[in-house]
Amino acid sequence: MLIRNLRIIGGAFLLAVLAIFTLPVFMPAANASEAAAPASTAAAVAPASTVAAPATAVTAAPAADKAAAAPDAKAEISIPAPKLTAADYPTIKGVNSRVAVWLVAQLHLWFGAFVVAVPMFVFIIEAIGMATRDERYDNMAYEFIKVSITAYSLTALLGGLLSFGLILFYPDLFKYMSSIFKESMFAYALLFFAESAVLYIYYYGWHWLQGGNKKWVHLTFGLLLNAVGCLLMFLANAWTTFMMSPAGLDPAGVFHGDTWAAIHNFLWNPINIHRVVANVAYGGSIVGAYAAFKFLNARNKEERAHYDWVGYNANFIAIAALLPLPFAGYYLTAEMYAYSQQMGITLMGGVFAWIFIIQAVLIGALFLSANYYLWCGMGRSEGAYRYNPRIKYIAIVLVAAFLVWFTPHTLVLTNSELKSLGGPYHQYLGVLGIMPAKNTAVNFLLTFTFMSFMFYRRANKVATVSWAATGNAIQIALFTAGLLNIVILGVYYGYFTNTV
Known part of the structure; x- marks a missing residue:
């Protein structure tokens, strides 16, 4: 009885500490709706200042x-x-x-x-x-x-x-x-x-x-x-x-x-x-x-x-x-962007644009490397032969999504380059530089990475339940429905509707 009570007390203490641990993350911070509060509630504080410095700045x-x-x-x-x-x-x-x-x-x-x-x-x-x-x-x-x-x-x-x-x-x-x-x-x-x-x-x-x-x-x-x-x-x-x-x-x-x-x-x-x-x-x-x-x-x-x-x-x-x-x-x-659109524009299209492109390349490389690691692990698993024919198709989708993901919308061009290109946007690739294409690409990266992850986890396992075929069909249907939804949201709502 004493041991049982000690375990109950210990468990309650663990839950209390866990609550303290998670509290700062889930407490609501200032949000865009508060930022749009009437001026009468915020008139006491005027626009914030800037610490003018060549290296570090505090800007509101x-x-x-x-x-x-x-x-x-x-x-x-x-x-x-x-x-x-x-x-x-x-x-x-x-x-x-x-x-x-x-x-x-x-x-x-x-x-x-x-x-x-x-x-x-x-x-x-x-x-x-x-x-x-x-x-x-x-x-x-x-x-x-x-x-x-x-x-x-x-x-x-x-x-x-x-x-x-x-x-x-x-x-x-x-x-x-x-x-x-x-x-x-x-x-x-x-x-x-x-x-x-x-x-x-x-x-x-x-x-x-x-x-x-x-x-x-x-x-x-x-x-x-x-x-x-x-x-x-x-x-x-x-x-x-x-x-x-x-x-x-x-x-x-x-x-x-x-x-x-x-x-x-x-x-x-x-x-x-x-x-x-x-x-x-x-x-x-x-x-x-x-x-x-x-x-x-x-x-x-x-x-x-x-x-x-x-x-x-x-x-x-x-x-x-x-x-x-x-x-x-x-x-x-x-x-x-909700706090300051100028901050977001500076991050993605201003002085940090090239750094953001480099980051995009690194993110794509990270997902490609993660998938390659999974495939190498499957190569050492005897039961992974069932999924090997699918790997090349996953690789094609991942590479295509990666190429779309890091395609920039505009480039820093000289006058001669701008003239030869015919404008700041490429005739065919310009449409891949805006966010609808990138959102679609990154969701394809995530979905097919999860597919590789699922194959990796199931490589040495065999389903023995009677409804295994039905379960596999449901999984295929879920993946198909998810990919169709990603394409519709990305292409139709991104390019053929007013999303501004």
Whole structure:
């Protein structure tokens, strides 16, 4: 009876921590309808300011002026946004401050994404091992968390370097942001130490907290690790999104809201959702690469079989998170346009246009690589011969969708090139550069990637139920109906109706 009550209490505690973990993502942020509120409700806050800087800027778009809440009388007023010139930025001979900070920030982002993502599926894998009493899952989860320990140390080091770089090269910007986010920065520091403590207890207590109620305690530490890690990421996201979609600023750039108003800005929830999904896909891919390396260096058949199985599960995690990732990206981009159309235009058609095209190529290459990995895995499965004739048709569709996906609408052309082309748009390929074609292409990429994923998962399985033929027919009908729906929505509603 005592053990049963302890398990009930432990389960309730796990659910409570899980609720705290998911709460920041699903709380409603400022939205377009609030941005369109009557002027009388937002007249207290005038258009936001701009931190004029050659490298880093804090700019408020017109929609933010309306979305900003009226200043609270109890809210602490921050310092005005600094008006800077190039002379106000410290320089070091031979060092490009923008590139230096960008490199450190990018490395910190990569390692941070890994150490946030890995505990998520480690917790799930450990729970599966606990439920099934299969030690293979427990060993795999332990190996995953062991890999993340080294990455965690590098993440902390890079985070310190990033802070140092911002203070050194952008002192006025850092001072201004600190005046607004000082409470959250202090909370971030406390959460960092809490995450470090929980991580090391979780890792070094793995073998000690085994069996009976000890395993529940260890699983609780795993959930706490995920909660603290995601809260850290959410706080850092708030600093980034405030620079993209600030609210509560007057014409001088003085912030009149409280800490929650600064954190809960227009783009905070979209970036949270996108980063959580992207981190899991990224973490699963890294762990899969680790398993592939260990597989190639295995000394006996048992090790090769183990790491082949680890890679199989890591690939499942990566693909399962990769499939919904474009929808999170579309949601984030749609919210950018809702906040400021100029921001979206700049992202996709302005100064960042070529970078966006490169990103499109990388996204397409990512899906092609994921499918190729699945096909290679099927090549090592004896039961996959049933699906091999379909692979070439899937490959043709994926390549065609990829070509449409990264076809640009316009190019940066010289006068002579513009004249020879006959205008800014290609005579035949111009129609493939607008969003209806790209939406159709990316949905075909997703659908056929899921088809490859389904074949991969079913390669060594045979349906034995009496209604197997009916089930397969229903699956074919669902795929056919989905593809027809994608084509109709993309072509008819994209090209033959007024969608503006």
